[in-house]
Ligand SMILES: [Zn+2]
């Protein structure tokens with residue numbers, strides 16, 4: 475509960491006038507408990523898990539031809555029945571694990587010092603904290619994910635997340651309940667180390683989930699703004715991890731590529747990229763010869779879409 479009974483009281487306590495956003499925040503939340511504000515996260519997550527994946531999932535199950543050139547695993551699609559089963563399992567885990575964890579973790583959020591009232595954080599503070607949270611989560615997730623690929627941990631827990639070798643957005647939170655708990659630790663580590671406002675916390679949880687939905691989408695669109703982020707992995711990077719599956723010893727990081735590079739766990743992926751690059755050059759030369767009339771058109775097979783992308787970038 476915000477400890478100011480009125481706007482003038484808040485202005486007097488802060489020693490300045492409130493911004494428009496602070497007035498709005500006060501008017502919408504001054505009679506709402508902190509616990510209720512924290513639990514809003516459950517609604518946000520439900521919407522993110524249910525609505526945001528739909529465009530990607532529709533492209534996948536409807537096998538939309540115009541989007542096929544952006545499909546990471548060209549020609550590989552999930553059946554509608556598998557997609558629906560995936561969503562049902564995700565919702566079961568959401569209502570039996572994620573939701574109750576949210577309801578019970580409020581004392582911890584209070585303890586680490588997340589703020590609910592005025593003043594609202596400056597944009598620079600929010601951006602700084604989100605950056606710290608992302609770096610902390612990426613590092614922690616890298617090591618826990620790598621550990622989950624060992625023996626019993628993989629067979630009993632992490633194999634569930636790897637059921638989809640050609641991932642789709644619904645499959646991002648598709649995991650054993652124990653994995654949800656284990657990988658929740660680095661997600662909460664950042665806010666525990668640098669506690670901020672509940673708005674920052676909401677943004678962090680939403681941002682992290684949106685990133686996971688995108689990296690599991692199975693589509694790598696060239697206009698995606700995440701391509702501008704330095705060392706960002708993206709859909710193609712994590713797709714490789716699912717494509718290889720149980721024996722994969724590459725691409726463990728959740729967001730960036732530098733942990734895998736630093737600890738030498740991107741060798742398989744780099745090798746695959748190099749093979750594709752060389753194949754693309756060879757195909758490109760064949761294409762040039764065909765266009766110059768040195769080869770008959772039926773001497774050549776069509777170039778797969780993922781290789782076409784390589785041709786453009788080589
Ligand atoms: Zn894995």
Ligand SMILES: [Zn+2]
Nearest residue numbers: 635690712716
């Ligand atoms: Zn995954």
